[in-house]
Amino acid sequence: MLRPNNPALDLASLSERLSTVAAELRASGAVEKRRNERSSEDASLRGLLVRLQGVDALLDRVEELNQFQAPIPRLAQRLPFGKKAAQFLLRAFNHLLREQRDLNAAQARALRELTAVTLALTKRLIELERDPDR
Amino acid sequence: MRRLRVAIVTPWYGEEATGGAESLARELASRLAAHDEVTVLTTTSRSFIAEWDVDYHKPGRARSGAITVRRFRVNPRNRELFQRLNEELSAIPKGRWAELGRRRAKTDLFIEESINSRELEHHLAHRARSLYDAVVFLPYLYGVVVRGIEAYPGRAHLIPCLHDEVYARIPRIEDALHRAGTLLFNSAGEAELALRLYGPGILAKSHLVGTGIPPAPATGAAPPIAGRYFLYLGRREPEKGVDFLVDLFRRRARDGARDPALVLAGPGEHSYDEPSSAVFDLGFVDEATKIGLLRGAVALLNASTYESYSRVLMEAWREEIPVIAHAACLPTATAVRESGGGFIAETADEWLATLREVERMDAQRRRELGRKGASYAAEHADWGKALTRLRAVIGDDRNRSARASRRIDQLVEGFDAGDAISEQARFIQETLRRLSYRSAIYAALVPPGIRDAQPLQTKALGSADAIIYHHSIGSQAAQVAATARRRKALVYHNITPAHFFAPYAPAVAEQLEQGRRQLAEIAWDFDCIVADSEYNAAELRELGLRGAIRVIPVVDDFRRLDVTPAERFLKRSDRGTTWLFVGRVAPNKGLRELVEAFEVFLALDDAAHLIVAGKYDRSDRYFRELQGLVFERRLDPYVTFTGFIDEPTLASCYRGADVFVCLSEHEGFCVPLVEAMFFDVPIVAKATAAVPETLGAAGLILEPEADPYAVAAAVGELCKNADVRTRVLEAQRERRRAFLPARVRGLIEEFVTELLAVGTSGDAWERCSSA
Numbered sequence: 001m002l003r004p005n006n007p008a009l010d011l012a013s014l015s016e017r018l019s020t021v022a023a024e025l026r027a028s029g030a031v032e033k034r035r036n037e038r039s040s041e042d043a044s045l046r047g048l049l050v051r052l053q054g055v056d057a058l059l060d061r062v063e064e065l066n067q068f069q070a071p072i073p074r075l076a077q078r079l080p081f082g083k084k085a086a087q088f089l090l091r092a093f094n095h096l097l098r099e100q101r102d103l104n105a106a107q108a109r110a111l112r113e114l115t116a117v118t119l120a121l122t123k124r125l126i127e128l129e130r131d132p133d134r
Numbered sequence: 135m136r137r138l139r140v141a142i143v144t145p146w147y148g149e150e151a152t153g154g155a156e157s158l159a160r161e162l163a164s165r166l167a168a169h170d171e172v173t174v175l176t177t178t179s180r181s182f183i184a185e186w187d188v189d190y191h192k193p194g195r196a197r198s199g200a201i202t203v204r205r206f207r208v209n210p211r212n213r214e215l216f217q218r219l220n221e222e223l224s225a226i227p228k229g230r231w232a233e234l235g236r237r238r239a240k241t242d243l244f245i246e247e248s249i250n251s252r253e254l255e256h257h258l259a260h261r262a263r264s265l266y267d268a269v270v271f272l273p274y275l276y277g278v279v280v281r282g283i284e285a286y287p288g289r290a291h292l293i294p295c296l297h298d299e300v301y302a303r304i305p306r307i308e309d310a311l312h313r314a315g316t317l318l319f320n321s322a323g324e325a326e327l328a329l330r331l332y333g334p335g336i337l338a339k340s341h342l343v344g345t346g347i348p349p350a351p352a353t354g355a356a357p358p359i360a361g362r363y364f365l366y367l368g369r370r371e372p373e374k375g376v377d378f379l380v381d382l383f384r385r386r387a388r389d390g391a392r393d394p395a396l397v398l399a400g401p402g403e404h405s406y407d408e409p410s411s412a413v414f415d416l417g418f419v420d421e422a423t424k425i426g427l428l429r430g431a432v433a434l435l436n437a438s439t440y441e442s443y444s445r446v447l448m449e450a451w452r453e454e455i456p457v458i459a460h461a462a463c464l465p466t467a468t469a470v471r472e473s474g475g476g477f478i479a480e481t482a483d484e485w486l487a488t489l490r491e492v493e494r495m496d497a498q499r500r501r502e503l504g505r506k507g508a509s510y511a512a513e514h515a516d517w518g519k520a521l522t523r524l525r526a527v528i529g530d531d532r533n534r535s536a537r538a539s540r541r542i543d544q545l546v547e548g549f550d551a552g553d554a555i556s557e558q559a560r561f562i563q564e565t566l567r568r569l570s571y572r573s574a575i576y577a578a579l580v581p582p583g584i585r586d587a588q589p590l591q592t593k594a595l596g597s598a599d600a601i602i603y604h605h606s607i608g609s610q611a612a613q614v615a616a617t618a619r620r621r622k623a624l625v626y627h628n629i630t631p632a633h634f635f636a637p638y639a640p641a642v643a644e645q646l647e648q649g650r651r652q653l654a655e656i657a658w659d660f661d662c663i664v665a666d667s668e669y670n671a672a673e674l675r676e677l678g679l680r681g682a683i684r685v686i687p688v689v690d691d692f693r694r695l696d697v698t699p700a701e702r703f704l705k706r707s708d709r710g711t712t713w714l715f716v717g718r719v720a721p722n723k724g725l726r727e728l729v730e731a732f733e734v735f736l737a738l739d740d741a742a743h744l745i746v747a748g749k750y751d752r753s754d755r756y757f758r759e760l761q762g763l764v765f766e767r768r769l770d771p772y773v774t775f776t777g778f779i780d781e782p783t784l785a786s787c788y789r790g791a792d793v794f795v796c797l798s799e800h801e802g803f804c805v806p807l808v809e810a811m812f813f814d815v816p817i818v819a820k821a822t823a824a825v826p827e828t829l830g831a832a833g834l835i836l837e838p839e840a841d842p843y844a845v846a847a848a849v850g851e852l853c854k855n856a857d858v859r860t861r862v863l864e865a866q867r868e869r870r871r872a873f874l875p876a877r878v879r880g881l882i883e884e885f886v887t888e889l890l891a892v893g894t895s896g897d898a899w900e901r902c903s904s905a
Contacts, residue, residue: 038768
């Protein structure tokens with residue numbers, strides 16, 4: 001378990017102690033028990049945190065969809081246009097929607113900031129609930 | 135020898151000002167005055183034991199032999215408030231001293247109500263630069279010095295006379311140490327204490343100057359005591375460990391051991407005389423009697439834990455008498471350890487055992503120990519040598535460097551504050567400039583606001599005599615360096631294997647792959663090759679490079695950490711064990727395993743906290759995955775991802791941490807391990823890549839396959855078993871010597887000399903490959 005790098009340490013007894021503690025922790029199920037306890041603690045605020053995490057993931061999707069479109073969409077490939085015409089149309093489409101994309105990006109950024117602030121505040125609330133004296 | 139205009143700033147000066155620092159100030163002034171123009175800047179207060187807000191001396195200039203003494207009026211102060219604050223501070227138990235960093239508002243008042251002089255501060259702020267070449271402050275504790283350095287920042291030379299006491303943790307005092315231009319220590323132990331208290335940021339400006347004792351008089355009076363005795367010399371006060379010594383001899387007497395006796399000599403109000411316990415208190419003795427006592431002693435005892443130098447230790451060694459010192463006093467214990475001139479002991483039982491050992495020793499053996507101490511004292515207690523070292527520091531003006539002639543430039547792909555490669559490039563640049571070379575840093579990517587690097591310009595490199603290129607990723611700068619027809623060196627910082635990034639950031643993975651391809655192509659074009667570690671050097675040899683590869687650790691002088699820590703992550707009494715990892719959030723850093731191991735540890739300590747101090751990108755898939763794990767396990771109140779932090783916050787992370795845990799799967803060197811060693815944070819790490827090499831005998835190193843339970847058990851052992859912790863820390867203190875800025879600077883200098891000695895570009899490796 002341990003590398004014998006430090007001659008000042010009694011490696012054999014130290015390794016034995018570590019193995020014993022690790023084995024006890026594994027066998028006792030204390031880690032899972034503590035995890036369950038944490039889940040039941042201040043459940044409502046924790047639920048909020050999970051939902052806020054979900055908002056962050058949705059915003060990732062928004063940003064992905066809002067990207068400048070380079071490949072011709074599969075649906076457009078079925079239309080009776082040549083490849084060059086389709087690319088021209090795509091460029092025109094991208095150009096026409098550039099302000100909309102800027103707007104979307106700004107909104108996503110604002111929402112992300114808001115989510116970050118709410119997340120921080122919720123964490124602070126949880127801390128305060130755990131330790132009201134602070 | 136240039137005659138310097140030196141000012142010495144000290145709160146009290148004159149015959150009535152007794153005490154170690156006051157005597158040192160007087161002696162320093164008189165000895166410096168033999169070469170230099172010395173002005174003492176002090177207050178009108180009489181002495182430490184008089185009122186600090188009463189003008190006893192007349193303000194203004196006066197001559198005292200060759201020295202000018204300039205006195206400034208003291209400020210009025212609230213004595214009661216100061217007294218109350220002092221009592222509060224004194225009542226804080228040692229285990230909670232570190233928490234003082236969070237009580238700035240209160241401790242600031244301690245300085246404000248200490249001895250201060252607004253007139254002296256005004257003089258320092260407005261006149262000192264033009265009147266003096268160097269301003270030396272001593273000692274560290276008082277308002278005159280702390281606020282004086284605030285009025286004269288950056289250029290102040292501070293002789294702190296540092297003790298391991300609660301006051302040394304006051305944030306305003308720490309500010310002064312960081313604001314000072316240089317720190318001049320009386321002993322190696324004092325310098326080590328400062329390093330432990332204030333971190334590696336002070337290393338670059340720390341100098342071991344030492345002090346001195348007068349030569350031994352030819353004759354001393356006969357000792358006024360018959361029989362064998364151990365001797366204590368100095369102030370006879372409980373703070374100096376006198377009560378402790380007397381208790382030891384009471385215990386010995388109870389056990390029937392009255393020979394040798396204990397003899398006490400020195401100033402003090404209270405008599406400890408207790409013949410029934412073989413304790414004889416001689417009170418204050420004259421110099422001749424003191425010398426006589428020293429020459430007749432079995433050994434000198436020094437049980438004080440509040441020393442920065444201990445003059446009597448050196449005086450005992452000068453007389454070839456061995457010493458027993460307190461192990462908890464770093465300055466004296468270090469001197470005894472380094473000299474071999476005696477013993478150290480900590481607990482009462484250890485002291486009693488050591489006393490028995492020394493009393494049974496024959497005179498010849500004791501003399502041998504004393505002689506070892508004497509040769510140490512000849513180096514560290516010699517005024518001539520101390521003054522030479524002091525003048526070398528205070529007379530040094532690095533801005534007046536010789537005319538720069540040759541030019542060595544550096545190329546990096548990206549340059550950013552706090553990044554290890556950028557910091558090393560900056561350190562190399564500073565080293566080159568000290569050696570009188572011109573030097574610039576060019577980078578393909580320079581963020582706004584960065585002044586130390588310039589955007590990459592191929593033309594600008596044309597005037598360089600040599601180029602140092604730092605390689606760590608696929609790089610535009612690599613091609614520029616490879617094609618430049620100059621002497622050139624490659625510094626290889628390792629490239630993280632792309633497979634770590636492929637699932638999360640394919641573009642980064644591609645850039646890493648490109649970096650490896652580039653390395654294989656360009657490595658042959660360089661005249662000298664440097665690697666951060668043997669691990670990195672081995673990678674280069676695998677490419678077929680067979681010539682000598684220099685290994686220079688990717689560390690700098692840590693000057694960026696010369697700051698007082700922010701309060702954010704400092705120790706709190708209501709917190710459990712604080713785990714720390716420093717590094718960017720990246721897939722090779724083993725952060726998932728770290729979080730899992732930390733969760734296991736919560737079963738051992740449910741108030742524990744994990745801090746991951748390093749940059750992350752909120753949109754990075756790996757970071758989101760990691761955050762998901764933290765939420766899923768309900769660990770968010772226990773785990774903090776700091777993101778990018780400034781230096782004071784980083785310093786607070788290290789100062790507040792109980793253990794540094796590194797489960798990285800790939801590191802080419804790992805600078806944070808070195809920083810943790812310098813901040814005295816014990817390390818638990820996995821034996822992956824260059825990590826075992828960087829740690830050497832330091833830290834607890836786990837096999838790479840260790841699971842989270844094993845990691846948690848190792849951290850638990852390190853935090854709860856004082857013996858293991860002490861041994862690990864001692865090994866870390868030894869190991870970190872290899873990364874001291876002076877040593878690394880020496881390696882850089884050797885490498886630069888070799889680089890400039892090379893003929894034309896490409897020669898070296900052509901020779902190597904054809905050999």
